[in-house]
Amino acid sequence: MCRNAYMQLLWGEFVMKAYTEVFKALGDPTRLRIIHLLTLAGKELCVCEFVDSLEEPQYNISRHLKELRQAGLLTERKEGRWVYYSLNKDGGNFKDSLFKLVRSISVDKEDAKRLKERLGIRVKGECVLGIQKSYLLSKKGGGVRVKKTMS
Secondary structure (H helix, E strand, C coil): CCHHHHHHHHHHHHHHHHHHHHHHHCCHHHHHHHHHHHHHCCEEEEEEHHHCCCCCCHHHHHHHHHHHHHHCEEEEEECCCCCEECCCCCCCHHHHHHHHHHHHHHCCCHHHHHEEEEEEEEEEEEEEECCHHHHCCCCCCEEEECCCCCH
């Protein structure tokens, strides 16, 4: 086999593996709900906003966010102790089409309602409060964290 054909074969296998990882990541209902919320929000969301909107414990949300990031679907940005996630649009038409498809799915209308309420408590477009639903706080972390802002 000539080198060029061999490289094309390897590249094709690499691309197929990447697509497989994306679809595996979306095979979980919570991860699908996370992507759905991000498509609805149209902006980055803080981990605590996912926790309150999806009514899932923080450790579950963090685990699912990590898997989505590893599959190349999300980007992560840290600001102090706050971690924000957004859709990773690098990937051209495939990801654009995928995100449009996920947005069109009627996942859970309550998720969207809770997200809208949660985004309403942002200050200057930023998340400044930690998890608001006390029953979702980890037993180890305890308490609600408040981010200090410059006035």
